[in-house]
Amino acid sequence: MKVKAHKLYRNDGSKVPFIRSPNQSSKIIRPRFLVMHYTAGASAESSIKWLTNKDAKASAHLVIGRDASITQLVDFNRKAWHAGKSRWRGISGLNSHSIGIELDNPGILQGSPGNWRTSWGRLTPDSDVLIKPRDSDNKMVGWHTYTEAQLDAAREVALTLVRHYDLEEIVGHEDIAPNRKTDPGAAFPMTSFQNLVAGRDDDDAEDLYETTAALNIRKGPGTEFDKFADVSPLPKGTQLSVLDSQGVWRKVDVIDIVNGEMDIVGWVHGRYINRK
Ligand SMILES: [Zn+2]
Known part of the structure; x- marks a missing residue:
């Protein structure tokens, strides 16, 4: 285009x-x-x-x-x-x-599985609904895909x-x-x-990111992987560089020193980091 x-x-x-x-x-x-x-x-x-x-x-x-x-x-x-x-x-x-x-x-739906409805009452099949937490209150809600x-x-x-x-x-x-x-x-x-x-x-030598919230850093790309306990959560504003990605997860190199630890490489959820 x-x-x-x-x-x-x-x-x-x-x-x-x-x-x-x-x-x-x-x-x-x-x-x-x-x-x-x-x-x-x-x-x-x-x-x-x-x-x-x-x-x-x-x-x-x-x-x-x-x-x-x-x-x-x-x-x-x-x-x-x-x-x-x-x-x-x-x-x-x-x-x-x-x-x-x-x-x-249609946005956030009302109801529950089997009976999801739009705000104006249209029935929506479960296959068109993603159940995920809402950022404002962490409550699980149904989102129209x-x-x-x-x-x-x-x-x-x-x-x-x-x-x-x-x-x-x-x-x-x-x-x-x-x-x-x-x-x-x-x-x-x-x-x-x-x-x-x-x-x-892509010519930038390094892409710098920072955490936008206190953020757990894990040994693999998913919540099923253990946290690095000594440094989790990384404080908001921690500087990172991104090395790799898998789905929404990012493999990062932590540039700041966190709790006295240096050179930490692990995985964080990509939603809570922003490019600096
Ligand atoms: Zn809007």
Whole structure:
């Protein structure tokens, strides 16, 4: 895909469908971040309808359907209204500094296995539900899954935008508005998106990361492996370099001295480390 005049095009030269949203500021922005969302809606069509309705006072640059259809609503250099009150890396009001992508997904479901329902009551088969803890309270909840086609389309778009605008980071709405938002949620493979940015400049001598929370370091890639007891959890802000990865797990070399220990190499969960 390509970006021309802040609009998205396919490789065959055709423009991605563009339905202009009135919910934008005339202000020109220089995006630094990509913010991922879910719509919490019933379909891409209904979300596009809402995000182009003046009453919504909300929008995003792109909406990606479960069938991988892509619709652009706002030019990438215009301020869309997707982030709301938000803060990241010392910057507040991320709408002025980011591109927002909405993925069609109902979000957190109500009920339990055999009877999962969307917030508007649609029955959802267990095969479309991932049970994982919610970050805000660690409670196990049911998340509606994304489709592979949708995620593939989102990755291709994300990579195109990262390269064209030299974006610094891909983040979730829940990362920049943590007490308010839960999207794109635990069913979204955030690490694989963050790696799109990490892969951008392979020439860097070393990719430095830091822990974003107190984080256990283990002898293998999974919670079934023992922790390094003397140094677990690593304190928040511990510097690491990433050596290898397996699924969401990262093999890391701990650069800081932790509890007097040096040269620790082990595995941590990739969600709780960020590129420095
Ligand atoms: Zn959102």
